[in-house]
Amino acid sequence: GAGVSQSPRYKVAKRGQDVALRCDPISGHVSLFWYQQALGQGPEFLTYFQNEAQLDKSGLPSDRFFAERPEGSVSTLKIQRTQQEDSAVYLCASSLLGRAVTNEKLFFGSGTQLSVL
Amino acid sequence: KQEVTQIPAALSVPEGENLVLNCSFTDSAIYNLQWFRQDPGKGLTSLLLIQSSQREQTSGRLNASLDKSSGRSTLYIAASQPGDSATYLCAVSPNNNAGNMLTFGGGTRLMVKP
Numbered sequence: 001g002a003g004v005s006q007s008p009r010y011k012v013a014k015r016g017q018d019v020a021l022r023c024d025p026i027s028g029h030v031s032l033f034w035y036q037q038a039l040g041q042g043p044e045f046l047t048y049f050q051n052e053a054q055l056d057k058s059g060l061p062s063d064r065f066f067a068e069r070p071e072g073s074v075s076t077l078k079i080q081r082t083q084q085e086d087s088a089v090y091l092c093a094s095s096l097l098g099r100a101v102t103n104e105k106l107f108f109g110s111g112t113q114l115s116v117l
Numbered sequence: 118k119q120e121v122t123q124i125p126a127a128l129s130v131p132e133g134e135n136l137v138l139n140c141s142f143t144d145s146a147i148y149n150l151q152w153f154r155q156d157p158g159k160g161l162t163s164l165l166l167i168q169s170s171q172r173e174q175t176s177g178r179l180n181a182s183l184d185k186s187s188g189r190s191t192l193y194i195a196a197s198q199p200g201d202s203a204t205y206l207c208a209v210s211p212n213n214n215a216g217n218m219l220t221f222g223g224g225t226r227l228m229v230k231p
Contacts, residue, residue, distance in 0.1 A: 033218070035221075042224050043219075106219075
């Protein structure tokens with residue numbers, strides 16, 4: 001596709017419900033990142049994939065958060081037993097190369113806005 | 118732990134003014150610094166990327182400078198226009214093989230009035 005696509009655009013969940021957020025990166029992009037952006041704040045790093053390998057998940061807030069990218073393209077961020085503090089915009093980003101240290105451009109999707117009631 | 122701070126948090130200016138947005142970071146061991154623009158309900162668009170060995174980058178009416186030793190960067194916007202209204206975020210990339218695992222500031226919300 002032309003850009004990074006995320007779905008759904010908005011998600012309302014009741015507290016305790018499980019949710020799954022989808023990210024379609026730009027075709028051929030090796031690296032994929034998930035960020036969490038609380039209202040009025042800058043994005044915070046959650047996790048990073050290089051192809052299908054999850055190389056860093058140090059930013060995941062708790063073991064209720066799980067991310068996967070089984071075929072090295074589409075990624076899903078799953079949140080189990082959602083809580084109100086999980087309410088945020090979840091941003092996905094991709095970049096072309098898989099080099100660990102890089103000056104290449106990062107392309108962001110429009111995000112999924114999650115509201116937990 | 119790296120911390121990135123942006124001042125001011127919000128700024129409102131009349132059209133045509135030149136303005137400066139500030140970004141500071143606590144750990145000078147960075148690989149690069151980027152400035153992004155975020156429009157309401159949208160993702161982030163990369164504006165400028167400054168490598169740690171560089172002092173500044175320019176794109177059109179935008180100029181970003183970097184003083185790594187003092188942990189500061191500025192984004193200069195010349196002749197501001199209403200279309201420049203957005204949130205501007207700076208982010209640093211760590212110098213430890215972490216590539217695009219960025220640490221962001223809280224952003225500056227800019228409103229340019231016609």
